[in-house]
Amino acid sequence: MSNAPQGLVLNVNQAHPMRLKGAFSCRPGELLVLVGPSGAGKSSMLRVMAGLMRPDSGLMQVQGEVWMDLQSGVFKTPQERRVGLVFQDYALMPHLTAIDNVALALMHLRPAQRRHAAIEWLGRVKLTGDEIHRKPAALSGGQQQRVAMARALARRPQLLLLDEPFSAVDSMNRQALYGLLADLRQALNIPMVLVTHDLQEARHLGDKLVVLDGGEVLQEGAPAEVHQRPRNSRVADLVGIQNRFHGVWLGPGPADGRGQLRWLSKPDDGLDAAGPVLQVLDKGKIPANFPVSWVVHPDALELHHTLPVHRLGDASVEVFPVEVLQLRDLGELSLVELGLSEHVGLRFRLVVSGPQRPGLHRGQSLWVSMNLQSVHIMPKKADQNLVDVSKN
Numbered sequence: 001m002s003n004a005p006q007g008l009v010l011n012v013n014q015a016h017p018m019r020l021k022g023a024f025s026c027r028p029g030e031l032l033v034l035v036g037p038s039g040a041g042k043s044s045m046l047r048v049m050a051g052l053m054r055p056d057s058g059l060m061q062v063q064g065e066v067w068m069d070l071q072s073g074v075f076k077t078p079q080e081r082r083v084g085l086v087f088q089d090y091a092l093m094p095h096l097t098a099i100d101n102v103a104l105a106l107m108h109l110r111p112a113q114r115r116h117a118a119i120e121w122l123g124r125v126k127l128t129g130d131e132i133h134r135k136p137a138a139l140s141g142g143q144q145q146r147v148a149m150a151r152a153l154a155r156r157p158q159l160l161l162l163d164e165p166f167s168a169v170d171s172m173n174r175q176a177l178y179g180l181l182a183d184l185r186q187a188l189n190i191p192m193v194l195v196t197h198d199l200q201e202a203r204h205l206g207d208k209l210v211v212l213d214g215g216e217v218l219q220e221g222a223p224a225e226v227h228q229r230p231r232n233s234r235v236a237d238l239v240g241i242q243n244r245f246h247g248v249w250l251g252p253g254p255a256d257g258r259g260q261l262r263w264l265s266k267p268d269d270g271l272d273a274a275g276p277v278l279q280v281l282d283k284g285k286i287p288a289n290f291p292v293s294w295v296v297h298p299d300a301l302e303l304h305h306t307l308p309v310h311r312l313g314d315a316s317v318e319v320f321p322v323e324v325l326q327l328r329d330l331g332e333l334s335l336v337e338l339g340l341s342e343h344v345g346l347r348f349r350l351v352v353s354g355p356q357r358p359g360l361h362r363g364q365s366l367w368v369s370m371n372l373q374s375v376h377i378m379p380k381k382a383d384q385n386l387v388d389v390s391k392n
Ligand SMILES: Nc1ncnc2c1ncn2[C@@H]1O[C@H](COP(=O)(O)OP(=O)(O)OP(=O)(O)O)[C@@H](O)[C@H]1O
Pocket: 017, 018, 036, 037, 038, 039, 040, 041, 042, 043, 044, 045
C-alpha cells in the first residue's frame, strides 16, 4: 500500500486573475466546509479542485493520486479526475427524466445496464416510485437535488464537491438532505467539500471548517476549535461569534499561571478606562498593555435568575450582575442581550431556551457566570486600525 496521504490534500497559490492562497486537507469520510463572505474565493477553490481552473502554482492529491503538481507540470483535466459535483441550481437536463439524468453519468456502461444502475443510484438517495420517471420541473427542489446527488455519485467519485447544495431547498427538505449527506458520508468513505453561506449549517455538518477571506485560507480546524479559538478577530467575525469583545492584556496577575485581561467597551479606550479585570489563563504570548480582542464560547456563559452563590468561591468563574436590555423571541429560543449592571456599554448576547426562558423581560436583573477557562484572547495587529494602548 502506498504511503501517499489518503483523502484530499490541497495547496494553492496564485496572484492572478484573483488571489488564491492556502492549504487544507480532508480525510476520507470527512466533510470539510468552506466558509467566507461573498467573493472570498470559495467557488474558485472548488473550481481548482474540479480541474476547471488552473492556478499559478499548487499541489493536489486525492486518495493517494496526484491530480495537480504544477511544479512538475501535472494538471489533470476535469474528465481525468473522478470528481462528483453538485450545484445549488441542480444543473439537471430539463427535458430528461430523473432516471435519464442519472444515466448520463453512466455512459461507460452498456445501454441496457445504464437504466438499471441509474435506478439503483436514485434508490441510494431515497428517490423511488413514480418520481424517478418525472422530469425536473415535476419534482420538488429537494427531489431535484437528490437526482443531482445520484448523478454525481454514479460516477463513483473519489472526491465530492458540493457548491451550496441546500440553499435553494426549503427548510423541511433541507433537514432530510442533511440526513442523507450523513448517511452517504459513512457509506462512501471519500473526502467531501461543501461550500455554504449558512454558518449554522457549517457548524453542524462539518467535521472541519476552512475559513476563507480575500482568497486566503485564514484558519482550518474542527468547528468547535475554530469557534472556541479563532485565529484572529476577522475569523471570529466570519464564523459569527456573538460574544466578541475588546480589551487590553495587562500582563501576569497575582495568581500563578494567570494573567489579567481588562474588558473594554471600545477598542481605543486605553489603559485608564474602567472595565472589569478578568483573571484568565496566561499563555505567555502577549506583551503587557497590548490591545486584544477576546471571545468566549456560549457554553461558557450561564444565566442565573438568582445570585449563583455556589459559583462565588470558584476562581475560574466570574459572576456578573446584568440587566436584560433586549429580548427577541424566535420560536423555541430567545435571543437575549444583557448589559453589565456595573459597567455601561459592556454586554453579552445569549441564546436562551428551556426552563430559564419563562418570565424573562426587559429591564430584569439577572446574573451571568462566565467560565474564565474558555476565554480566548487574540492580539490586535497594528494594521487593524486599532491603537496600541501601551503607547497612550
Ligand atoms: N475568472 C475570473 N477572473 C477574475 N476574477 C475572478 C474570476 N472568477 C472569480 N473572480 C473573482 O474572484 C473572487 C472570488 O470569487 P468566488 O466566486 O470564488 O467567491 P465566492 O467566495 O465563491 O463568492 P460567493 O459566495 O459570492 O459565491 C471574486 O472577487 C470574484 O469576482
